[in-house]
Amino acid sequence: MTPRHPGASSGDSAPLRDLLREAAPDEAARMVLGGTLSHGPVALRIVEVEAYGGPPESVFPDAAAHTWPGPTPRNHVMFGDAGHLYVYLSHGIHQCVNITCRPPGEGGGVLLRAARVVEGHEIVASRRPGIGVDRAARGPGNLGRTLGIDLSFRGMDVLDSSSSVTFRPDPAPDGDIRSGPRVGVSREADRHWRFWLAGAREVSAYRRSARAPAPERHVSDVRGDGGQ
């Protein structure tokens, strides 16, 4: 029996947090997919995510992850407990949002790549002028802008009901989930740790990083001319 203290930040043990601690990053990503992230009047249903792991000696080493070099002032919340926001600035322009996974000390997170606006359409229209609702939260930078989240939200516990940003899970059946390689990463470009809801119009386009090595090809696909 866990008493609820209004305003208490760490007494609230949601089952989801345990799941996010214990699951592999790709399983955590599937748990986050389909859920709803709310901030003020805006609520977004997450329709596309990517899993990221930890440093070289961790349980799920991932050279494409921000955790790869070990803890730094920027990424340290990814080494903290699961269920917190890791927000980073991409290319000086975009504020991209993750929900952390894995137990404290390990490093891991789920990047939120695309979402459907389910509440707060008026505010969204003002934040994304001239952008159709399907496109408002397509892509991680656009999602962050649509929700109104910036770097100052880094570290916020989204499983604490007293937080200004909260997450409510609604896992999709496996049959509704598609997967493929992560977008834009220069390393581990062939790891299929990107997941999306089949048929969702808000899912972002796949773009392989120009810095990534040539795609892995199945032996039966080899042409012998090196491609291109």
Added chain:
DNA sequence: TGGATGATCGTC
């Protein structure tokens, strides 16, 4: 201290 670097995005 300062130069290089992106888990991006929209346009060219």
Added chain:
DNA sequence: ACGATCATCCAA
């Protein structure tokens, strides 16, 4: 295919 734009990291 390219440029915008800046927190962060690392070399020195």
